[in-house]
Amino acid sequence: MSKKLIDSGNNAAAMAVQLAEAEVIAAYPITPQTPLTEKLSEVIAAGKMDAEYVAVESEHSALAVCIGAASAGSRAFTATSSNGLLYMSEQLHWAAGSRLPLVMCVVNRGIGAPWSVWNDHQDAMSQRDAGWIQIFAKDHQEIVDMTLKAFRLAELVHIPVMVNYDGYYLSHTYMPFELPEAKAVQEFLPPYDYAHTLDPEKPESLNTVTLPYARLDINGVKRPGYMDIRHNLHQEMRLAMEVWEEIDADYAQRFGRGGAPILDPYCCDDADFVVVAMGSIANQFHVVVDRLREEEGLKVGVLALQIYRPFPTAKIAEALQNAKGVMVYEKGLSYGNQGALYADLKSALYPYPNRPQLHNFIVGLGGRDIPTEDLFQTLKTACLNGDRNSPEQADTPQWIGLQL
Amino acid sequence: MSTATKTNVVNLTTEEFVHPGNRACSGCGLSILYRIGLKALGRDCIFVVPPSYLTVMQGLYPIAASQMPILNGTFASTAAIATGVRAAMKRRGKQTQVVAWAGDGGTADIGIQALSGALERNEDIIYICYDNEAYMNTGVQRSGTTPQGGLTTTTPYSGKKENSKNLPAIVAAHNPAYVATCSASYPLDFHDKLIKAKGIRGLKYFHIQTPCPPGWGCDERMTIKIGKAAIDCGLFDLYEIENGKKSLSEPSKKLLNKDKMRPLQDYLKMQTRFKALSAEQTTAMQERIDTKWAAYRQDFAAQ
Ligand SMILES: Cc1ncc(C[n+]2csc(CCOP(=O)(O)OP(=O)(O)O)c2C)c(N)n1
Ligand code: SF4
Ligand SMILES: [Mg+2]
Numbered sequence: 001m002s003k004k005l006i007d008s009g010n011n012a013a014a015m016a017v018q019l020a021e022a023e024v025i026a027a028y029p030i031t032p033q034t035p036l037t038e039k040l041s042e043v044i045a046a047g048k049m050d051a052e053y054v055a056v057e058s059e060h061s062a063l064a065v066c067i068g069a070a071s072a073g074s075r076a077f078t079a080t081s082s083n084g085l086l087y088m089s090e091q092l093h094w095a096a097g098s099r100l101p102l103v104m105c106v107v108n109r110g111i112g113a114p115w116s117v118w119n120d121h122q123d124a125m126s127q128r129d130a131g132w133i134q135i136f137a138k139d140h141q142e143i144v145d146m147t148l149k150a151f152r153l154a155e156l157v158h159i160p161v162m163v164n165y166d167g168y169y170l171s172h173t174y175m176p177f178e179l180p181e182a183k184a185v186q187e188f189l190p191p192y193d194y195a196h197t198l199d200p201e202k203p204e205s206l207n208t209v210t211l212p213y214a215r216l217d218i219n220g221v222k223r224p225g226y227m228d229i230r231h232n233l234h235q236e237m238r239l240a241m242e243v244w245e246e247i248d249a250d251y252a253q254r255f256g257r258g259g260a261p262i263l264d265p266y267c268c269d270d271a272d273f274v275v276v277a278m279g280s281i282a283n284q285f286h287v288v289v290d291r292l293r294e295e296e297g298l299k300v301g302v303l304a305l306q307i308y309r310p311f312p313t314a315k316i317a318e319a320l321q322n323a324k325g326v327m328v329y330e331k332g333l334s335y336g337n338q339g340a341l342y343a344d345l346k347s348a349l350y351p352y353p354n355r356p357q358l359h360n361f362i363v364g365l366g367g368r369d370i371p372t373e374d375l376f377q378t379l380k381t382a383c384l385n386g387d388r389n390s391p392e393q394a395d396t397p398q399w400i401g402l403q404l
Numbered sequence: 405m406s407t408a409t410k411t412n413v414v415n416l417t418t419e420e421f422v423h424p425g426n427r428a429c430s431g432c433g434l435s436i437l438y439r440i441g442l443k444a445l446g447r448d449c450i451f452v453v454p455p456s457y458l459t460v461m462q463g464l465y466p467i468a469a470s471q472m473p474i475l476n477g478t479f480a481s482t483a484a485i486a487t488g489v490r491a492a493m494k495r496r497g498k499q500t501q502v503v504a505w506a507g508d509g510g511t512a513d514i515g516i517q518a519l520s521g522a523l524e525r526n527e528d529i530i531y532i533c534y535d536n537e538a539y540m541n542t543g544v545q546r547s548g549t550t551p552q553g554g555l556t557t558t559t560p561y562s563g564k565k566e567n568s569k570n571l572p573a574i575v576a577a578h579n580p581a582y583v584a585t586c587s588a589s590y591p592l593d594f595h596d597k598l599i600k601a602k603g604i605r606g607l608k609y610f611h612i613q614t615p616c617p618p619g620w621g622c623d624e625r626m627t628i629k630i631g632k633a634a635i636d637c638g639l640f641d642l643y644e645i646e647n648g649k650k651s652l653s654e655p656s657k658k659l660l661n662k663d664k665m666r667p668l669q670d671y672l673k674m675q676t677r678f679k680a681l682s683a684e685q686t687t688a689m690q691e692r693i694d695t696k697w698a699a700y701r702q703d704f705a706a707q
Contacts, residue, residue: 026488058521064478200449204473206475206476207475
């Protein structure tokens with residue numbers, strides 16, 4: 001029987017990792033991820049979880065331990081936030097390039113300088129080109145479900161998966177969620193089996209120097225060069241989207257939750273205006289949408305993006321073919337340009353016949369409060385006056401809640 | 405000390421673990437110890453290797469010069485990756501020896517943090533640092549272990565100003581299970597120390613001096629002679645530290661008799677990398693060696 005609980009987002013993640021039977025866990029404390037790390041070390045020390053906990057001296061080493069363990073045949077897990085994720089950056093690329101099925105929770109937090117321990121998405125966004133699959137949870141239930149599904153995805157497609165959830169908004173708040181039964185999870189997630197496990201009886205040299213061109217091996221078989229290997233990573237990451245959908249369907253059948261693995265729409269069927277957002281803010285928009293529909297008679301919806309890399313290019317463009325306006329609210333940006341999600345969405349829409357009015361809002365950096373009233377007012381204004389802006393104005397991100 | 409029989413050229417296994425022909429220069433000190441080291445380690449090993457000359461020597465994909473399972477990793481994380489491999493072996497109930505094998509740059513400089521972490525946790529691995537006293541893979545730049553006065557491409561005219569780091573001493577300060585220094589000139593000493601290390605649990609650290617003809621400025625045929633000269637002048641010492649107790653290995657032990665010591669100059673003049681060293685610098689270096697050995701003679705008086 002599954003269990004209903006009320007607990008923090010970090011504990012929800014820890015319980016999922018426990019259920020997934022990760023065998024090697026290496027992590028380094030950083031706010032707001034720390035309670036997750038503490039919880040895992042606690043359950044292992046108490047004998048409630050059968051795993052190796054390695055208390056490393058840095059995040060770079062945390063991911064290194066996972067890389068070593070996963071290459072040598074063990075399911076490995078780590079978690080971090082903010083500067084910890086950046087400190088790992090080299091290892092992120094390495095894990096993806098070596099096609100290791102790792103799972104990592106990133107408890108999203110702003111990046112220094114200046115220091116901020118509070119939430120935004122700049123940490124995850126800055127690593128979007130590392131070759132990891134990036135998914136974003138909106139609530140505690142999704143933290144549990146996505147983490148479990150992430151292990152299966154990573155191990156099927158041999159690409160590491162980053163499960164993102166908002167620092168404090170989700171990590172430290174207590175909410176109800178359902179925890180699946182261990183036996184049912186075991187049936188859902190087969191034991192770890194890595195095809196290139198380091199083994200003296202079947203020696204392989206992993207991640208050797210590759211040349212710019214394909215070469216023949218000693219048996220005369222052509223082996224890929226660097227570019228071919230990287231092409232395959234990209235191609236298989238695009239295909240991972242379908243695998244993710246299949247896993248979600250299977251999960252829904254087993255556990256009764258799912259059905260929106262890529263895009264999670266709220267009131268989008270008849271919507272003229274659609275908000276696109278990732279993480280907990282997408283849920284915050286539900287009340288805004290309800291009010292705008294009731295009070296202003298505006299047909300508004302929210303489209304939560306559940307998976308950011310691989311980017312569901314066609315799916316999201318198609319979902320927006322009936323929209324007049326699309327408002328992207330995001331907690332990070334590509335400095336000197338625009339929100340990264342906004343830019344991705346814009347380019348996804350370009351080949352399609354319907355190119356709705358687009359708006360980019362930057363919100364909640366470094367935990368700046370996001371009053372629902374601000375979301376209501378900015379969204380309402382964009383719906384009503386959006387088409388009055390010049391192209392340049394329309395394409396310039398608007399910062400919400402600045403206190404300059 | 406040890407009762408184990410010593411390996412010699414007659415009883416050394418004829419089994420080879422490295423394929424003939426690889427990308428190392430002829431006369432490479434590393435390639436000598438790699439071949440002999442693998443004989444001591446045997447088949448039940450997994451190697452972790454950061455970018456270094458060893459990466460290249462082991463072969464470019466899809467060709468491999470070694471018959472061992474090798475995990476190539478990032479420059480700074482060798483000891484941490486080895487930790488992960490070891491953790492997986494533990495999970496899988498395997499005794500397989502995990503061997504991290506890195507250069508001086510990958511150990512003394514960029515990798516020292518991960519190494520220090522692994523030492524503090526006393527991970528059950530063998531960590532081998534082959535010290536060719538510069539970043540050779542990138543074309544002979546100074547490293548933390550480049551000796552004072554050494555010419556490299558980043559200390560081009562007057563040589564390195566600073567003293568080298570004493571890495572084995574830094575490692576020993578962590579009180580690991582075992583520390584040994586070795587030289588390419590005494591491959592069988594390395595062999596037998598590895599055999600011993602395999603029987604010890606916890607972190608076993610090896611610091612091996614591997615002369616590099618193009619980097620040090622000498623003929624390929626001089627590798628063994630230069631390695632011996634480094635020991636005979638008392639600059640590089642062969643020793644072991646077990647349970648916190650240091651003991652000199654045979655080739656260095658003889659220098660406890662002062663008359664056996666050769667002048668530092670004999671060693672320096674064999675290599676063009678020292679040609680910028682001034683007379684004062686040489687004298688100062690010689691004095692440091694003499695002081696070190698005076699202390700050794702007191703410490704090891706009983707031996
Ligand atoms: C993070 C990072 N910085 C720099 C490099 C470039 N690099 C590769 S090998 C190397 C030097 C290796 O020196 P050492 O460890 O002494 O090994 P050697 O080549 O001398 O055998 C450098 C600087 C790298 N690969 N990764
Ligand atoms: S450059 Fe030096 S370390 Fe590299 S293969 Fe040649 S001799 Fe060996
Ligand atoms: Mg070197």
